Amino acid sequence: MKALNTNLQHLTGIAQKTQRIGIGLMSGTSLDGLDIALCRIAGTGLQTQFELLNFTTIPYPDRFKAEVRSVFSKRQVDLEKVCLLNDFIGAYHAELILKSLKDWSTKPSDVDFIASHGQTIYHAPKRLHRQEEYPNATLQIGDGDHVAVKTGILTISDFRQKHIAAGGEGAPLALYGDVLLGRKDGEDRILLNIGGIANLTYLPGDGDMTKVLCSDIGPGNTLIDTFSRTLFNRAYDEDSIIAFSGAVNEDLLNSLLRHPFFGEPSPKTTGPELFSEEYVRKAQERSGTSHIEAKDLIATISAFTGRAIVDFINAYIPAAAKIFVSGGGARNPFVVQYLQKHLPQSHIADTAQLGINPDAKEAILFALLGNEAIAGEPLAIGNNPAVLMGKFSFAG
Ligand SMILES: Nc1ncnc2c1ncn2[C@@H]1O[C@H](COP(=O)(O)OP(=O)(O)OP(=O)(O)O)[C@@H](O)[C@H]1O
Numbered sequence: 001m002k003a004l005n006t007n008l009q010h011l012t013g014i015a016q017k018t019q020r021i022g023i024g025l026m027s028g029t030s031l032d033g034l035d036i037a038l039c040r041i042a043g044t045g046l047q048t049q050f051e052l053l054n055f056t057t058i059p060y061p062d063r064f065k066a067e068v069r070s071v072f073s074k075r076q077v078d079l080e081k082v083c084l085l086n087d088f089i090g091a092y093h094a095e096l097i098l099k100s101l102k103d104w105s106t107k108p109s110d111v112d113f114i115a116s117h118g119q120t121i122y123h124a125p126k127r128l129h130r131q132e133e134y135p136n137a138t139l140q141i142g143d144g145d146h147v148a149v150k151t152g153i154l155t156i157s158d159f160r161q162k163h164i165a166a167g168g169e170g171a172p173l174a175l176y177g178d179v180l181l182g183r184k185d186g187e188d189r190i191l192l193n194i195g196g197i198a199n200l201t202y203l204p205g206d207g208d209m210t211k212v213l214c215s216d217i218g219p220g221n222t223l224i225d226t227f228s229r230t231l232f233n234r235a236y237d238e239d240s241i242i243a244f245s246g247a248v249n250e251d252l253l254n255s256l257l258r259h260p261f262f263g264e265p266s267p268k269t270t271g272p273e274l275f276s277e278e279y280v281r282k283a284q285e286r287s288g289t290s291h292i293e294a295k296d297l298i299a300t301i302s303a304f305t306g307r308a309i310v311d312f313i314n315a316y317i318p319a320a321a322k323i324f325v326s327g328g329g330a331r332n333p334f335v336v337q338y339l340q341k342h343l344p345q346s347h348i349a350d351t352a353q354l355g356i357n358p359d360a361k362e363a364i365l366f367a368l369l370g371n372e373a374i375a376g377e378p379l380a381i382g383n384n385p386a387v388l389m390g391k392f393s394f395a396g
């Protein structure tokens, strides 16, 4: 029999290790920067043992954010720009990884793999695009070959397509990591991530995998960030200073909550394509609240984020579940206080209490998914596709 080529030998060697060093990358819908998590992972699946060795978020320069925003969540874009950015982002992320490894005194040759989410530029589940002949669809750019060749490290990328091919919406993938790191016998838990979009995983304490639920909920920070930028020229409402200075307008809040998305069965996914500036402006017109002050608008959309989460939890999750929050929204006190007030029966903490850095959680997820792609077996959880996700890019 012919011997495996060097790439496959390399991959097989990594797959046979008892523990692996992996980098998870996440660049989310908030477009704040690249999250880089350097992880040590032993074993796979429900036997996974995990340690976060280093973590950083490298903020994106304004120019880069503007370039990505020019093609982000828009139905009509400059296609050449999409093409250029696909290659550029791969190479740029590689540069940021090499810089971080240097800061951490870690040699690229000590890293077994990189698991790269890429940059979502459009998310179009069928529910949103409503075109019968087309499937669920999503697009992440930042090509994995560029990451692999520039860093010299085996790279796994484009995780969401397999999920769609196997019947899912390509998101949320959080449950595949939450089940490995967040479950506890005898305790019903909710792992709530408030990023650009909010999502949660419900982990029943009886360990019954068929009851695990994971869904997007609605806007997380995306609208708060958008209006902080356009009305106050700030990247986000730091420490909710603007929201606390305003008053929630109940008419607008009710109008915002009237979208059919909230009545659709879970699991479901969404993105800034739906929860956009235009969506809020239309809700203002419908409710006759176009005149309200800018600070009241920020207070109302912050309450909207909170209320959508409260309604989802009340509709789908047993009352006693403990809630562990992650994502940048865990640092938005207006939203967190809203949750505490309206879910008085729930203990709410952040995922640091579980030993999971709340800012790093999504980057860690991709490191775990990469580890599974290399050495795991498909896991059946709830009614989610039991598949191993990600495409392999070799450095040579
Ligand atoms: N001190 C703070 N006060 C208020 N909001 C904050 C604070 N710190 C962070 N945030 C919010 O968190 C956001 C960044 O969140 P995060 O990094 O989880 O986004 P993301 O990675 O793009 O998420 P996702 O991929 O889930 O959409 C900021 O844009 C801001 O809205």
Ligand SMILES: CC(=O)N[C@H]1[C@@H]2OC[C@@H](O2)[C@@H](O)[C@@H]1O[C@H](C)C(=O)O
Binding pocket: 028, 029, 120, 123, 138, 170, 171, 172, 173, 174, 175, 195, 196, 197, 198, 199, 216, 269, 270, 271, 362, 365
């Ligand atoms: C298509 C896409 O990029 N979705 C993101 C986004 O950010 C939050 C929410 O919307 C979630 O569905 C998902 O990311 C996380 C990592 C997930 O798949 O679980």
